[in-house]
Amino acid sequence: MAPITNGRLIFKEIPTGYPIPGKTTVYDTTSTIDLENEPLDGSVLVKTLVLSVDPYLRGKMRAPERQSYTPPFFVGEPLYNFGVGKVVRSENSAFKAGDHVYGVLDFAEYFIPKDITKLEVIVRPEPTLPYSVYVGAAGMPGQTSYYGWKAYAKAKAGEVVFVTTAAGPVGSLVVQLAKQDGLKVIASAGTDEKVKFCKEIGADVAFNYKTTNTADVLAKEGPIDIYWDNVGGPTLEAAIANTALQARIIICGYISQYNGEEDYGIKNIKNVLFNQLSINGLYVTAHHERYKDEFYKVIPKKLASGEFKYTEDITRGLESGGEAILEVQKGLNTAKKIIVVADD
Numbered sequence: 001m002a003p004i005t006n007g008r009l010i011f012k013e014i015p016t017g018y019p020i021p022g023k024t025t026v027y028d029t030t031s032t033i034d035l036e037n038e039p040l041d042g043s044v045l046v047k048t049l050v051l052s053v054d055p056y057l058r059g060k061m062r063a064p065e066r067q068s069y070t071p072p073f074f075v076g077e078p079l080y081n082f083g084v085g086k087v088v089r090s091e092n093s094a095f096k097a098g099d100h101v102y103g104v105l106d107f108a109e110y111f112i113p114k115d116i117t118k119l120e121v122i123v124r125p126e127p128t129l130p131y132s133v134y135v136g137a138a139g140m141p142g143q144t145s146y147y148g149w150k151a152y153a154k155a156k157a158g159e160v161v162f163v164t165t166a167a168g169p170v171g172s173l174v175v176q177l178a179k180q181d182g183l184k185v186i187a188s189a190g191t192d193e194k195v196k197f198c199k200e201i202g203a204d205v206a207f208n209y210k211t212t213n214t215a216d217v218l219a220k221e222g223p224i225d226i227y228w229d230n231v232g233g234p235t236l237e238a239a240i241a242n243t244a245l246q247a248r249i250i251i252c253g254y255i256s257q258y259n260g261e262e263d264y265g266i267k268n269i270k271n272v273l274f275n276q277l278s279i280n281g282l283y284v285t286a287h288h289e290r291y292k293d294e295f296y297k298v299i300p301k302k303l304a305s306g307e308f309k310y311t312e313d314i315t316r317g318l319e320s321g322g323e324a325i326l327e328v329q330k331g332l333n334t335a336k337k338i339i340v341v342a343d344d
């Protein structure tokens, strides 16, 4: 069989603000691959099916010398992230042709992983759930919610929790875990459609933070015992100002400052002392060992039965991957952003 074009999404240039499709990320069709004869050197040839688009990808688009909690992308190479693929050929006894694999995949139609330890044959406890869900609510974002809630919320029925980006994959699962534990949930999101979804999944109070002042809502509906922070900045400050005694703050993300914005200095840190607050930095990978098995036992079942709801926003084709990444950074995604690269 003759070599075929292998479309890839390349990290082309370090951005200063938002990642611009065609500049920061470029869809490249100059590479070819021979599916039957490409040397594998003990590895596998994977056909990419679905890729997750997550906010943290922007943090990987940085100069390599800048430290962070996750390694940087390298200019000139394909981006990579969690995804599901199908093994086309294998020279590794852990995989066989036809296996579906989960793990870190290149943004390429086909690829041969350099580090095979980042892939595993996918375990789908609920086979009725599409593969895409296993990179969303039943994958890394869902794990973030579950692990963080278990490790840090110390939730008690009747308490009040405030969740930001509450319609996204992380926030929406937090809302549902909190309702399951009997809390009053205040949820914020950036469009009226997202606010509607927050109400559908049980939020007691849901509002559009672009048209309603967050501090006013918290002053009326709080004080809050738990704040799940996905955005940072003035929202974090408003949450701190409206905490109850011994409230827990879970710092999960700070998307208001991912795209070159200046770091926002929180002015009311004294409240940490006054209200005896606990502030916890959540990093999903750090909790994987401890909660992974429990997560896969509990969450896919609830998603498959409909007890827990999830929504997806699908982009078709790797050539639109740059746009998908930008949409998530700008909040234009309507739900968990997935790129469907190929059908099974």
Ligand SMILES: NC(=O)c1ccc[n+]([C@@H]2O[C@H](COP(=O)([O-])OP(=O)(O)OC[C@H]3O[C@@H](n4cnc5c(N)ncnc54)[C@H](OP(=O)(O)O)[C@@H]3O)[C@@H](O)[C@H]2O)c1
Pocket (backbone or CB within 6 Å): 054, 055, 056, 140, 141, 144, 165, 166, 167, 168, 169, 170, 171, 188, 189, 190, 191, 194, 230, 231, 251, 252, 253, 254, 255, 256, 257, 282, 283, 284, 285, 328, 329, 330, 331, 332, 333, 335, 336, 337
């Ligand atoms: N710590 C960890 O291990 C870990 C793991 C996974 C995710 N996270 C973090 O969890 C958060 C949510 O992730 P996700 O995957 O669920 O994302 P997501 O909801 O699918 O997408 C990001 C959302 O952030 C909101 N947003 C964008 N720009 C914003 C701004 N300037 N101010 C406020 N909100 C803005 C938008 O929602 P609205 O329309 O509602 O504004 C956007 O849809 C992110 O901060 C992410 O980095 C952390």
